[in-house]
């Protein structure tokens with residue numbers, strides 16, 4: 003009789019089209035917070051054309067459903083366009099099953115907390131190269147941010163050093179995303195929620211979209227295959243450096259591996275590349291923005307770094323436990339602005355009931371991470387950037403160390419320890435060596451920075467802004483130059 007329970011509250015569906023016209027397409031997370039107020043419920047429901055969506059605005063509900071009931075809440079929705087574009091190779095979007103399990107297991111082994119230490123050298127090298135970039139051309143900070151975020155996965159997955167922002171591995175990926183994202187995400191969210199819309203002719207005009215999808219597929223094949231082939235060549239030449247792919251190829255050469263296993267490794271490397279870069283770009287962009295507009299916080303962090311690290315070396319991973327304020331900045335950046343503010347959609351594989359509501363099999367369940375991290379009860383003054391909120395009365399870092407930005411349960415971010423290490427060292431190294439301020443116009447007046455963000459695909463980015471990034475002293479400049487000479 004559970005089926006007779008009501009769906010969770012939400013707008014009344016219209017005949018046939020259901021709630022299609024009600025669904026927000028702009029500033030989606032805060033629109034669902036408004037729904038929560040209107041329908042007096044943190045769990046919300048909408049439906050159309052036989053599909054259901056449930057939005058969870060409260061962290062307790064997300065933990066109960068995505069984690070305690072992970073067995074049935076760990077699928078992803080089926081997007082008809084995914085295969086046409088070759089994006090079925092991205093295991094972050096793969097249905098919950100053996101194929102996903104195999105890829106997840108490989109990444110989990112490589113990216114578990116202890117194993118991430120193996121990546122510390124590569125991360126440090128690339129962060130130091132970013133500092134050099136900021137020294138040479140500070141106004142191109144977005145380029146340096148992108149180089150950093152792409153070059154770490156390219157090195158750790160294939161052993162490949164990205165030389166410039168115009169490297170073909172970047173331009174081809176960018177082109178496939180630019181062409182593919184609008185097909186995948188019309189109106190930013192509708193197709194995520196109701197995949198069936200992909201078959202509605204007015205939205206999916208057929209020939210031209212299919213033509214674009216075919217082009218995206220070709221580009222995607224190149225994004226997957228070109229670096230794999232490059233790594234194979236280096237193996238043949240005997241010049242390969244350790245990476246996920248070369249490790250696999252060595253195993254293949256010694257004990258053998260099937261074509262399916264090789265394809266899976268290619269898919270894993272491709273997925274990690276995609277999953278690691280834009281998210282890290284978004285978080286580092288937010289960090290630079292928050293530092294530019296919060297002078298006092300920046301100075302406080304620099305005082306901590308000077309006290310712990312001194313001015314004669316750059317920060318390294320061993321400093322992390324001794325710099326609580328920097329840790330709080332890391333937490334606060336990801337609390338204020340999650341790269342994926344609605345996470346990635348989960349999908350329910352069996353009928354369920356929760357808190358007196360019925361949630362049917364096949365429902366797409368979205369965790370509104372932004373709503374959870376802007377809940378006034380847990381985070382007073384939620385819109386203020388305040389690292390101090392992560393300290394207790396005694397002045398110690400509190401135990402609120404679960405970063406909700408990494409999502410939930412079995413589909414939660416498998417790269418969160420790499421992401422954490424990369425972001426922490428980036429924030430520490432930039433603050434140790436540079437001052438970040440608002441840019442000034444010709445008459446010396448500060449140029450204001452808007453607080454706007456824009457969505458690209460699933461990911462939310464700070465809108466472009468100007469800021470001034472200058473070395474803190476001649477000594478800091480020298481530190482950057484010396485470390486990069488050593489890295490060469």
Ligand code: HEM
Pocket residue numbers: 093094095106109113273274277278279281282285340341342345346347348407408409410411412413414415416417418420421
């Ligand atoms: C600031 C950086 C990052 C953020 C905020 C982030 C966030 C997320 C989120 C929200 C999800 C979906 C979770 C869910 O469905 O509940 C996810 C999935 C994933 N992330 Fe990350 N991520 C980041 C960096 C990375 C990095 C560096 C890697 C790889 C080294 C990575 C690899 C993945 C993969 C493979 C998945 C798919 C997991 C699956 O479906 O089983 N991410 N991430």
